Amino acid sequence: SLWDTKKIALSEAVTTEEPMKVPAVSTINSTVQGSGILAALLAVVRSSYFKLGVGCVLVYVMMNVCFDASGIYGPDLKTVLRRFSTANNISEAAAKPHGDKPTNNKTRVITDVPEDVVSDSNRSYLSAQKLCPIIPPNLVGYIPTKMDIQSLDDVEGEFPDVMPGGHFRPKECTSRHRVAILIPYRNRAEHLKIFIYNIHRVLARQQIDYGVFVIEQGDSKGFNRAKLLNIGYLESTALYDYQCFVF
Template sequence: MTRLLLGVTLERICKAVLLLCLLHFVIIMILYFDVYAQHLDFFSRFNARNTSRVHPFSNSSRPNSTAPSYGPAGAEPPSPSAKPNTNRSVTEKPLQPCQEMPSGLVGRLLIEFSSPMSMERVQRENPDVSLGGKYTPPDCLPRQKVAYGIYIINQYGEDTFNRAKLLNVGFLEALKDDEEYDCFIFSDVDLIPMDDRNLYRCYEQPRHFAVGMDKFGFRLPYAGYFGGVSGLSKSQFLKINGFPNEYWGWGGEDDDIFNRISLNGMKVSRPDIRIGRYRMIKHERDKHNEPNPQRFTKIQNTKMTMKRDGISSLQYRLVEVSRQPMYTNITVEIGRPPPRLARG
């Protein structure tokens, strides 16, 4: 009896071992085919990517491109009399939309003004920027057509400064260059962003980029602040009738713009305070840019003035347009402030 029970037990153990071995074999085969399939997918994608890279670009698409090559080094180019092979057709893979967040961003940037930065160095470090400060991504389709060209709007003469009016000029002059621009970034020339994740593009709501400047202790000075660097789509800009033209001297125009946005049913969007940081190039306040004593009264009257004062009423005289390697300099005459009424 004891031997019989022992035999039955050994038989069951053998069956269990065989079952485990079979199960192990099945699992190994599944893993093997899964890894094999992954390798096939990887190599197919790798070959497709390499194939797309060898498609030729025309010289006109890249200003710094070299002449096309004709096979191995030292090979002779085809003779003019040689007939092309009409049976071959070259089809380039269509470009895909650019990523929402570009690759290669580093985040926080070290911005120092201790050593000078020459325009020659800026040009060397940005070889893909063409004359006038224009750039187009070579490997993807931009989701927006930001007015990039970089346009510097310079006020002609020595009359009282008018920042908002110059920004209006920038909007119209950029559209003269390319009427398909649909996004506009307005920036003071003395502000440098400290984080490359602060993407200069337009959003569903008007964008205020310069959330924290070093002169304000990297904090937003007040909730309605819209100064420094801002971005609006073409439709948003036209909806508020652009910027006011009647703020001569320093201050007030940013608050007027904030009011225009609010009064037209929009809200200001901002990046995170840790990303929207800027350093200001230290300088003395320009002459003819003294504080505007009428700014507080004008801010209170935005609702009444914004329909008649803005891009629809802008007047200026174009003095000069100069295309530089990294930017376009536009000099305009914008007039002078109306005489103030004498107090009686």
């Protein structure tokens, strides 16, 4: 029939027609170009110049972030160099200390510090030529022991050179020794007056820079001599730079 013939012809036309081919030239070219760029990038990354550049960038970033090295550039560097050149131009004569010798009469604006402690800081300025002699000149003669001491006020009146707090130092020279005498004490007022009077008479002749510390136990418990001496040591060293301690 007519219908069947057309159907067969259409099927034959469809089956006998060759399929359309898509050209592959552009795909091949793009693949070749992509692989070439990738190879070039890999070659650059593997090169020593690239690694050196990356290392320099990392060092620069670390210097600016961690060490804040941006301040060494520009005028600041010139200022630093100028300071070094100025220091090199200082003459030797100008660098020497002045010939004037400071004395203990310097006034310093220091608050809440005892006067004797402030004056002690001036010891470092004293010249070695003013040291007291090794053998004190007044260390001769018999010193009788005085037992009839009425009160500690009498002791203060007889030794006007003793500073408040039982501290003494010679005025004519700088003592070679700084001695702290620690006395553990409780309920011995009569003995304390006699000891304080006679110890000042002996030590003042020896040109010693010394201090007498009486550490009293206020309670009625067992007398703890060792603890009192420990307290005396801590308190005396807080007030002055003592070298020797007599327990």
